[in-house]
Amino acid sequence: MGIIVLIEPQAGHKPDLDGKTWVIAGLRAVHAAPSDPDTPDDPADRTFCGQDTAPLERHSYHPDSPGAHWYPANLTPWVCVGCDTALRG
Ligand SMILES: [Zn+2]
Incomplete structure (x- = not known):
């Protein structure tokens, strides 16, 4: 199962649709979702x-090693x- 990192923007923040240049000030929380079984590139x-997950923005980050x-x-x-907590459990 893949994990997709999702950014919850601050209310009113205009997201960068490329997901590469997130302004820290526009960020409320970082969530994670399992990848969709039918479309693994999507949460x-x-x-x-x-x-x-619909209002959340995808982040380009992927863990690059086991234990990361x-x-x-x-x-x-x-x-x-x-x-x-869910991911550590
Ligand atoms: Zn969460």
Whole structure:
């Protein structure tokens, strides 16, 4: 099962659709979702913490080694506790 990193933008923030140049100030939380079984490049309907993935923006980060964190290190302060707990469990 793949993991897709998703960014929850601040209300009113205009997302960068390329997902490459996220302005930290526009970020509310970092979530993760399992990849959709039918379309592995897309996230499933819900994050690991149960949030609807539709309004979330995809982040280009992928863990590059076994044991690596599921989130980009520079976004650690914004990691969703619910998703992190689910992924560690
Ligand atoms: Zn979450």
